[in-house]
Amino acid sequence: MPTAASQRVIGPKIRRIAVHKPLFIIFCRDTLKRHNMKATSLPPRKSQTVIDQDFDVLIVGGGVAGLYLLYRLRGLGLSAVAFEAGSSVGGTWYWNRYPGCRCDVESLEYSYSFATDLQQEWNWPERYGTQPEILKYINHVTERFSLRRDIRFNTRITSALFSRRKVLWTLCTDRGEIFRAPYCVMATGNLSTPQTPEFPGLDRFKGDWFHTGLWPHDEVKFSGKRVGIIGTGSSGIQSIPHIAQQASHLYVFQRTANFSLPARNGPLDPEIEQRHKSEYSARRKAAFNTPFGIAGYPPPEKSALDVSNKERLQIYEQKWAEGGQISFLYSFNDLLTNKASNDTAAEFVRQKIRKTVKDPIVAELLAPKSHPIGTKRLILDTNYYETYNRNNVTLVDVSNHAIEEITPNGIRTEDCHFTVDSIVFATGFDAMTGAILDMDIGVEDGPSVRDVWEHGPTSYLGLTIAGFPNLFTITGPGSPGVKSQMILSIEQHVDFIADCLQHLRSRDLVQIEATVEAEESWVKHVKDVADSTLYPLANSWYMGVNIPGKPKVFMPYVGGVHTYKQKCDDVVANGYTGFIMSP
Numbered sequence: 163m164p165t166a167a168s169q170r171v172i173g174p175k176i177r178r179i180a181v182h183k184p185l186f187i188i189f190c191r192d193t194l195k196r197h198n199m200k201a202t203s204l205p206p207r208k209s210q211t212v213i214d215q216d217f218d219v220l221i222v223g224g225g226v227a228g229l230y231l232l233y234r235l236r237g238l239g240l241s242a243v244a245f246e247a248g249s250s251v252g253g254t255w256y257w258n259r260y261p262g263c264r265c266d267v268e269s270l271e272y273s274y275s276f277a278t279d280l281q282q283e284w285n286w287p288e289r290y291g292t293q294p295e296i297l298k299y300i301n302h303v304t305e306r307f308s309l310r311r312d313i314r315f316n317t318r319i320t321s322a323l324f325s326r327r328k329v330l331w332t333l334c335t336d337r338g339e340i341f342r343a344p345y346c347v348m349a350t351g352n353l354s355t356p357q358t359p360e361f362p363g364l365d366r367f368k369g370d371w372f373h374t375g376l377w378p379h380d381e382v383k384f385s386g387k388r389v390g391i392i393g394t395g396s397s398g399i400q401s402i403p404h405i406a407q408q409a410s411h412l413y414v415f416q417r418t419a420n421f422s423l424p425a426r427n428g429p430l431d432p433e434i435e436q437r438h439k440s441e442y443s444a445r446r447k448a449a450f451n452t453p454f455g456i457a458g459y460p461p462p463e464k465s466a467l468d469v470s471n472k473e474r475l476q477i478y479e480q481k482w483a484e485g486g487q488i489s490f491l492y493s494f495n496d497l498l499t500n501k502a503s504n505d506t507a508a509e510f511v512r513q514k515i516r517k518t519v520k521d522p523i524v525a526e527l528l529a530p531k532s533h534p535i536g537t538k539r540l541i542l543d544t545n546y547y548e549t550y551n552r553n554n555v556t557l558v559d560v561s562n563h564a565i566e567e568i569t570p571n572g573i574r575t576e577d578c579h580f581t582v583d584s585i586v587f588a589t590g591f592d593a594m595t596g597a598i599l600d601m602d603i604g605v606e607d608g609p610s611v612r613d614v615w616e617h618g619p620t621s622y623l624g625l626t627i628a629g630f631p632n633l634f635t636i637t638g639p640g641s642p643g644v645k646s647q648m649i650l651s652i653e654q655h656v657d658f659i660a661d662c663l664q665h666l667r668s669r670d671l672v673q674i675e676a677t678v679e680a681e682e683s684w685v686k687h688v689k690d691v692a693d694s695t696l697y698p699l700a701n702s703w704y705m706g707v708n709i710p711g712k713p714k715v716f717m718p719y720v721g722g723v724h725t726y727k728q729k730c731d732d733v734v735a736n737g738y739t740g741f742i743m744s745p
C-alpha cells in the first residue's frame with residue numbers, strides 16, 4: 163500500500179471524493195456501457211475492491227519507461243503506483259526470452275542516462291547486450307533505486323475512465339481492484355501485444371508451441387526435435403541460428419524475406435568502453451541532435467547516386483564489415499528517401515546473401531525484393547544466412563503457398579505437410595497501439611480511445627490524445643520512439659511528463675489536455691514526413707498491416723529525434739503550446 167508520503171495530492175484544487183463501493187462499480191460499468199466499451203473486461207462485481215487511497219499518478223507498465231517515471235515522480239514528491247502484468251520488471255526484456263534474443267542497439271548506447279554513477283559502474287560484456295544481460299541491468303536499476311515497492315505485479319489494467327468533474331482517472335485491474343489518481347501514464351511499450359495468427363487446428367496440435375514474445379521462463383529444449391518456426395522478422399532471424407543448432411530438423415516458414423546485416427558482435431573492448439564512458443555525458447547530449455538518437459555517426463553528405471560504382475561499393479563493404487544498421491543506413495544521405503539510391507544498397511545486401519547461401523534457389527528466396535532496405539526494421543544477425551547451409555535446415559516459402567492449418571502433428575501449407583514436434587511463432591506484435599487498445603480507456607460522457615482511434619492512432623506529439631485530459635503515452639504513435647534509441651526517447655518523454663506535472667503544480671493547475679487543432683496539425687505533419695520517405699512502401703508493422711483489420715496508417719514519427727526534441731522543447735518554452743491547462 164502507498165506510504166503516507168505517497169498520499170500527498172498534487173494541487174490544492176484536487177478534492178478527494180469518497181465513493182461508496184457498490185455505487186462506484188455501477189457508475190464504472192454504466193459509463194463503459196454508454197461508450198460501447200467491453201463490459202466483459204470489467205472484473206466480476208463481487209471481487210471488485212476500491213483501493214481507498216489516492217495517488218497522484220497511475221502508471222501502466224513496469225518496463226524501462228514505467229521504472230524511470232516512478233523514479234522521476236518520487237523525486238518530485240508525487241505519489242505513484244505502477245501496474246505490471248508480468249511477475250517482475252523489464253517489460254519487453256521480461257517477456258522476450260527466446261534463444262538468441264539480444265538488442266540491436268549497442269550496449270553502450272542502450273541504457274539509462276539519468277544517473278551518472280550507474281552508467282559509469284555498469285559493465286556490458288558484449289557489443290550488443292543479450293536479453294538476460296539487459297534484464298539483469300533493469301533489475302539492478304530497480305533495486306538500486308528501490309522502485310519495486312511501488313509496483314503491483316501480476317496485475318493487468320482492464321479499463322481506465324476519466325471524470326472531468328472530479329479530475330480523476332479511475333483504473334480497474336483484472337484482480338478486481340480500482341485505483342484513482344488525477345493523472346494516468348501509459349508506459350505500455352510498443353511491442354507488448356504478441357500476435358499469433360489464427361491458424362485453424364492449433365488447439366489440436368499435440369506438440370509444444372511458443373511465441374517468441376511470450377517465451378517460458380524455464381529452458382525450452384529442442385534437442386532431437388523437429389521444429390517449425392513461422393516468421394522471419396527480428397525475432398525469427400535471431401532465434402533461427404540457435405534453434406538450428408539444437409533441433410534434429412528446423413523448418414523455417416518464410417512469407418516475406420527481410421534484410422539482415424551482420425551484427426559483428428563480440429566481447430566489448432575495455433578500451434572502447436573506457437573511452438565511451440569518459441565521454442558519456444557529451445555523447446548523450448549529442449545523441450539528441452541526431453536522427454536516430456545515437457551519437458558517433460557523422461551525417462553522410464553524399465547521395466548514393468553521386469559517387470562512382472567503385473566508391474559506392476567500397477563504402478558498403480566497409481559498413482558491412484563494421485556491422486550495425488545505423489552505420490549502414492548512413493552510407494549515403496538518401497537511402498531512405500530515394501528509391502534509386504536505396505536500390506543500390508538493397509542489391510549490395512542481396513549479393514551478399516547470394517554469396518553466403520550455397521543453394522542458389524534458397525539464396526534467391528532469402529534475398530528480399532518486396533520492400534526498400536531499411537523501411538522495415540533493419541535486422542542484425544549472427545550467422546543467419548549461414549544457417550541455411552546446414553543439412554538440418556529447410557526454408558519453406560509460404561509467400562505463394564500459405565500455411566493453411568496446424569494439424570495434430572505438424573504444419574500444412576497449401577501444397578505440403580511438414581511433421582514437427584514443436585512450433586515457434588515468431589509472428590510479431592500488434593505494435594504501438596495494441597496494448598492501449600486492449601484496455602477500455604474513456605472519458606465520462608465522451609468517446610473511448612477505441613472510438614477515436616478507429617481509423618488509426620491520433621496524438622499530439624505521441625504524448626497525449628486530444629479529448630483525454632491528464633493522460634500521457636510514453637513513446638506513443640506519432641513520436642520517434644521505435645525509430646530511435648528507445649531508452650533515450652523514453653527518458654525524453656518521461657522528463658517531459660514529469661516537468662509538465664511540476665509546471666502544473668507550481669501554478670495550481672490540475673488539468674492538461676491537447677487541443678484538437680494541435681493534434682490535427684501534428685498528425686498531418688507525421689504523415690507528411692512519412693510520405694516524403696520510402697517507409698510507406700513496406701508492408702511493415704510501422705504501417706499496422708501485419709494485423710488483420712488494423713487501419714493502414716504509418717505510426718512512428720520519422721522526422722528524426724533531433725527535430726522532434728526541438729519541437730517538444732519549443733512547446734515547453736512557449737508555455738505548452740497546443741495544450742489547454744486549467745485549475
Ligand code: N01
Nearest residue numbers: 264265266359393394395396397398417418539588589590
Ligand atoms: O516481428 P515482425 P518480430 N504466415 O513483425 C511473419 C523488435 N525486435 O517479433 O513479413 C506466415 O518483424 C511475418 O511475415 P510478413 C524490432 O523492432 C527487436 O520479429 O508479414 N508468416 C514476419 O516475417 C522488430 O521489428 C529485436 O509477410 C507470418 C514475422 O512473422 C519488432 O520487434 C529483436 C504470418 C513477424 O515479424 C518485431 O519483430 C526482436 C503468417 N500468418 C524484435 N504472420 C532486437 O532488438 C506473421 N508472419 C534485435
